[in-house]
Amino acid sequence: MMDPAINERTARWRTYLVALAITALIFATAFYASNYFNQRRVEDIRTAQDDISTDILNIETQFDLLQEHSCSDVSANAVLPSSLSSLGSQLSYMEAQGGNAPEVTRLKSLYSLMEIKDYLLMKQISQNCSLKPIFVLYFYSNKGDCADCQKQGYVLTALAQKYPQLRIYSFDYNLNVSALQTLIGIDNVKNDLPALLINGKAYYGLQMIPDIEKILPQLATMKAASSTATSTK
Amino acid sequence: MVAVTYVLLFISLYFEVFLLVSFLERQLSKKTVTPPGSQTFPTVAVVVPCYNEEKGIAGTLNSLLALDYPKDKLEILVVDDGSSDKTLELAREFSTDARIRVFSKENGGKHTAMNYALAHTDAELIGCLDADSTVEPHALRHIAAVFENPRVSAVTPGIHAKETKNLLQHMQKVEYRLSIFNRFMLSALGSAFITPGPFSIFRASVIRELGGWKHGHSTEDMEMALRMQMAGHLIANCPSATVYTSTPPTFRKLFKQRVRWTYGFLRNAADYRHMVGSRRYGNLGLFILPTALLSIVTAIYFFVRIMMEFAQQSFDEYTRISVTRSLPFPHFDIFYFNTSAMWVLVWLAVGLVLVLISAGSFIGTGSKKVPAGTPLFMLFYCFLVPLWLATALFRATFKLGVRWR
Numbered sequence: 001m002m003d004p005a006i007n008e009r010t011a012r013w014r015t016y017l018v019a020l021a022i023t024a025l026i027f028a029t030a031f032y033a034s035n036y037f038n039q040r041r042v043e044d045i046r047t048a049q050d051d052i053s054t055d056i057l058n059i060e061t062q063f064d065l066l067q068e069h070s071c072s073d074v075s076a077n078a079v080l081p082s083s084l085s086s087l088g089s090q091l092s093y094m095e096a097q098g099g100n101a102p103e104v105t106r107l108k109s110l111y112s113l114m115e116i117k118d119y120l121l122m123k124q125i126s127q128n129c130s131l132k133p134i135f136v137l138y139f140y141s142n143k144g145d146c147a148d149c150q151k152q153g154y155v156l157t158a159l160a161q162k163y164p165q166l167r168i169y170s171f172d173y174n175l176n177v178s179a180l181q182t183l184i185g186i187d188n189v190k191n192d193l194p195a196l197l198i199n200g201k202a203y204y205g206l207q208m209i210p211d212i213e214k215i216l217p218q219l220a221t222m223k224a225a226s227s228t229a230t231s232t233k
Numbered sequence: 234m235v236a237v238t239y240v241l242l243f244i245s246l247y248f249e250v251f252l253l254v255s256f257l258e259r260q261l262s263k264k265t266v267t268p269p270g271s272q273t274f275p276t277v278a279v280v281v282p283c284y285n286e287e288k289g290i291a292g293t294l295n296s297l298l299a300l301d302y303p304k305d306k307l308e309i310l311v312v313d314d315g316s317s318d319k320t321l322e323l324a325r326e327f328s329t330d331a332r333i334r335v336f337s338k339e340n341g342g343k344h345t346a347m348n349y350a351l352a353h354t355d356a357e358l359i360g361c362l363d364a365d366s367t368v369e370p371h372a373l374r375h376i377a378a379v380f381e382n383p384r385v386s387a388v389t390p391g392i393h394a395k396e397t398k399n400l401l402q403h404m405q406k407v408e409y410r411l412s413i414f415n416r417f418m419l420s421a422l423g424s425a426f427i428t429p430g431p432f433s434i435f436r437a438s439v440i441r442e443l444g445g446w447k448h449g450h451s452t453e454d455m456e457m458a459l460r461m462q463m464a465g466h467l468i469a470n471c472p473s474a475t476v477y478t479s480t481p482p483t484f485r486k487l488f489k490q491r492v493r494w495t496y497g498f499l500r501n502a503a504d505y506r507h508m509v510g511s512r513r514y515g516n517l518g519l520f521i522l523p524t525a526l527l528s529i530v531t532a533i534y535f536f537v538r539i540m541m542e543f544a545q546q547s548f549d550e551y552t553r554i555s556v557t558r559s560l561p562f563p564h565f566d567i568f569y570f571n572t573s574a575m576w577v578l579v580w581l582a583v584g585l586v587l588v589l590i591s592a593g594s595f596i597g598t599g600s601k602k603v604p605a606g607t608p609l610f611m612l613f614y615c616f617l618v619p620l621w622l623a624t625a626l627f628r629a630t631f632k633l634g635v636r637w638r
Binding site for chain 2: 002003004005006007008009010011015016018019020022023026027029030031033034035037038041044090093097150151154155157158161206208209
């Protein structure tokens, strides 16, 4: 055990300064570490985007060579909807964290472009290969002017889990990406969010799972097919 | 909001780092102390003020009688403060020992019992041992040795939690280890502002000179320490003088005790506000008192922030479940692990608290091993503390008063 502690209360400025320097160093380390981890996340997203981008380019090229390849080859190599949605979740998280905002916005813009590209490509493939994928385009705003956007996000996440083959593309309505604004213009999506674009028709306001299932009766078949496939494994 | 959070985090971290740096500086300076063999034994009066303490009085008196101290130099004054149970009867059974004198008076509070004893003794040193506490046989000998320094006016012991039976008491045991470190360092910085009830010993002449104990908003031990500091007296800490004190077994009792302590600190700090921020009082005035006051606000602030965040997340989860009609699918992805600077700093602050607990264990027991209840303490105790801090702050602001029991 320690000897007794007895001392005058005279302030020793050296101790105060040393403690200040150490505390400042701890703070600097914390900010550096946080920045480092955020950077790592951005790198992860960038890598994932590169992978998806390569996948899209691959399908596009295969599609161009469709005459020489069977449709089954193209659809087998299609970008999985889960890869896109996982990337979307990661970007949303980064956006909510607020760190490195310009870089995250850049990645988000790129992500939106990839989504549009995938959407267009899958539409072409489905026409030429007689596939019947279901597309849902979701437009939201995170500027605080869309009370139901969070709920709609939850509904669509649950829907994607229930129907893994469903292709849901989410877009920030206010994102300054010309291709996205063109898509919004072509489909005439109004700034009345949340908005869902299903089979070329826009639906405004919160749409619950039963509402979407009613709009898309083919979902029931999709689920049945999925269950059969699972049970025969 | 973010700026306030970072400022409060910086001050909290700075306080922890300052104490650790001071501790390490002290360790490196290697001061010499009086060898125990050469000590003299001043006369000592240990006062046991009691009010309805029939459960603990026998244990307390037995531990005092077992003190390794010359019999002719020690007197034990039991002052029954108008108990309505068998405390007085039980105390009188001990009066066969020449060292014990038992007094009975009308109920007036602990400070009146202490002053009553002060008037009935001419011992050189006077101290108190609450009737819910016990001492190790060597405790008084160690404390008396510190008084060989003529500039020392009071010595506080190393206080440990007695009989930790339930989880709440295990958490308090950890808190007491942390207090051992804090008390030790505050004395090392000449800034002790509490002379706790369990076995703090004073020079009787100094107490008389200062006018005896006062009510001190039900925390006479804090008021006395501040009055001593104001008059320029030194308060030392002797961690090897081991004292065990009972800890409240239920949250209700703990809450009441801590509201009283915090309320007393706030009201006494208000009474002695001229010391806060004053350079004249060195570390105590410039740093310790302002930081101790700010720490109350900091704890409440972080508690409110965490609770608000928890409420927001719970609401989001509720919304998610209500719109999807499905329970969340648990999954872990390292990507979503929160590594914001704020959380990194919080984790570092938690790590520093662990170091302080270990240092407290080392000071109080000689082992750096932290008590078994440390994980519980780190996880849950921080959510209990703000409850009594906020209550005490509210009561102190509106001067609503507190009761002992």
